[in-house]
Amino acid sequence: MSMQHIFVLGAGAWGTALALVAQQAGRMVTLWAREPAAIAAMAVAGENRRYLPGIALPPDLRLSADLADAARADAVLLAAPAQHLRPMVRALVPHLRPDVPLVLCAKGIEIATGAFLHEMLAQEAPAHPVAALSGPTFASEVARGLPTAVALACEHEQLGWALVHALGTRTFRPYWQADLVGAEVGGAVKNVLAIACGIAMGLGLGENARAALVTRGLAELARLGAALGARPDTLMGLSGLGDVVLTCNSPQSRNMSLGIALGQGWSLAETLAQRHSVAEGVPTAQAVMAVAARLGVELPICGAVHAILHTGADLQLALQALLERPFRAEAG
Amino acid sequence: MSMQHIFVLGAGAWGTALALVAQQAGRMVTLWAREPAAIAAMAVAGENRRYLPGIALPPDLRLSADLADAARADAVLLAAPAQHLRPMVRALVPHLRPDVPLVLCAKGIEIATGAFLHEMLAQEAPAHPVAALSGPTFASEVARGLPTAVALACEHEQLGWALVHALGTRTFRPYWQADLVGAEVGGAVKNVLAIACGIAMGLGLGENARAALVTRGLAELARLGAALGARPDTLMGLSGLGDVVLTCNSPQSRNMSLGIALGQGWSLAETLAQRHSVAEGVPTAQAVMAVAARLGVELPICGAVHAILHTGADLQLALQALLERPFRAEAG
DSSP states (O other): OOOOEEEEEOOSHHHHHHHHHHHHTTOEEEEEOSOHHHHHHHHHHTEETTTEEEEEOOTTSEEESOGGGGGGOSEEEEOSOGGGHHHHHHHHGGGSOTTOOEEEOOOSEETTTTEEHHHHHHHHOTTSOEEEEESSOOHHHHHTTOOEEEEEEESSHHHHHHHHHHHOOSSEEEEEESOHHHHHHHHHHHHHHHHHHHHHHHTTOOHHHHHHHHHHHHHHHHHHHHHTTOOHHHHTSIIIIIHHHHHTTOTTSHHHHHHHHHHTTOOHHHHHHTOSSOOTHHHHHHHHHHHHHHHTOOOHHHHHHHHHHHSOOOHHHHHHHHHTOOOOBTTO | OOOOEEEEEOOSHHHHHHHHHHHHTTOEEEEEOSOHHHHHHHHHHTEETTTEEEEEOOTTSEEESOGGGGGGOSEEEEOSOGGGHHHHHHHHGGGSOTTOOEEEOOOSEETTTTEEHHHHHHHHOTTSOEEEEESSOOHHHHHTTOOEEEEEEESSHHHHHHHHHHHOOSSEEEEEESOHHHHHHHHHHHHHHHHHHHHHHHTTOOHHHHHHHHHHHHHHHHHHHHHTTOOHHHHTSIIIIIHHHHHTTOTTSHHHHHHHHHHTTOOHHHHHHTOSSOOTHHHHHHHHHHHHHHHTOOOHHHHHHHHHHHSOOOHHHHHHHHHTOOOOBTTO
16 A cells, blocks of 8 residues: 555644654655645745744645645545535545545534534545544644654554554654544544633632543543444543543643633633634534434533533533532442 | 541641541541651641641641540541551551541552552451542642542442541542552552653653653553452542543652653652652552562553663663554554
């Protein structure tokens, strides 16, 4: 399985970092952005000043605003935001050779449809095999070559290993596993949990409370994942537990900082008005609760976040209800 | 089961915080320290200036340096350091009424014997039922009344619930479970993992690396726990995952700060010389590896910490070996 040409769709921080990694791994890489002006700016500056400032782009990294440049790709990394991915994939597919694998590098659930991204790909690109790359990854650390381990989920074992070897370097370590659903559900739920942890921080509830929320939040992820058919190992691996630990420990991350602002008394409208980018956990809370309702799974923390964000629940009361639940058995 | 009188053995930060909690829960509490001078200082100051400065001790909290004061106790909380507990228990037991439960509030493995603390109690106090209280707890937060959730492990369900109700308050939430071994193994291993995370931080390896270490460290804890007969739920609960998340995220904690110093290039001897108290993870690394060897369980991270601390392994090489393992399946 030849994996010489890699096409990266999306030139945000994560897409750019992945393009650098693939190049370091010895691949020929094209980094694509929708706006020609963004591509031109990167070409002139020799870096992605907007999303990954201070990291030089090597001269042999190809920059493109033309999806036709995907024609030679042996694999495509989909690194655009979850909510924008469907129309991009629809436009991309006609340019691809048959059988070219699509690797999901975005996290989230498509709000308009409630679909996980691999379900969206099954609709939009049914002929193409699918993989997902997910785990605890700050893009800036990956771009600087700091050690990073990720799950590479792919149901086709041989293709999974081919992607591991195509993208892995000495410091960027993909670990193959077969459970696509498990990898995706972790990446979605963690943003909702990060909002909950941020609210607890903003309210000044302390580190004990945050550790309790992370623990119970992972139990929620495990319940939801099990109902979706995910493997327990996946949920407790890099794309689940690992990503939750990183995201819920990063006051500078978008979801947690949104929660902190809410906990400090700002309204959601005020908080969102001050931001360029929506925190993915805001729409995802709604999508996660819709999935949970359909499957009959109880998710008290995600439910509290959803109620605070979308139905005007009192934040202090909602958090108190979570942290002062009646005494019961731990694994009851 | 009457639970009116609580005797707390050990007046460090944790014992003092637990005494305050028990008093808030409505119990009559005696807080015991070995040194009469320490008791006198607390009585005069109205606070535990050495270990929990700034927190007022209520006047009706009894302070004692006399184990005979345990004679009326309905339950004893053992909050002295793991390595000092055995002789204290031996001296305590003759003063106790029969059947008085002993609640382990210390974490660690007894180095001299390789025994878990409940095994030590089975030898030294075979007539007394045993419980363990463990979870993500900074003592200062508990003392200030911030929300905290802990596991209360006890094989006797009725006693477990009696202790939950005797010690629980609106903000201090014990959750009963039956798995004593599971609760203890988490509390021991987490200190070794915190040293590993500290080393990674000291080396400047970043947050992605730390999240990967936490994820794989919890997998090690799960393997060791399973070999010891612990329940998976316990290992992924408050006393396992929850405590690991808190401890591996606290640069100010003793174990993590020791790791940071090592990662920054200080020797173990230099680092220990600057400290009043030994980081529990240093002896525990040795004890954990002895248990793992006996049971035939592979623990790469604990093993690397042990090699760095006790056999002079090169720190940079040991961490690199962990983070640059050959590509393989994630749950392989």
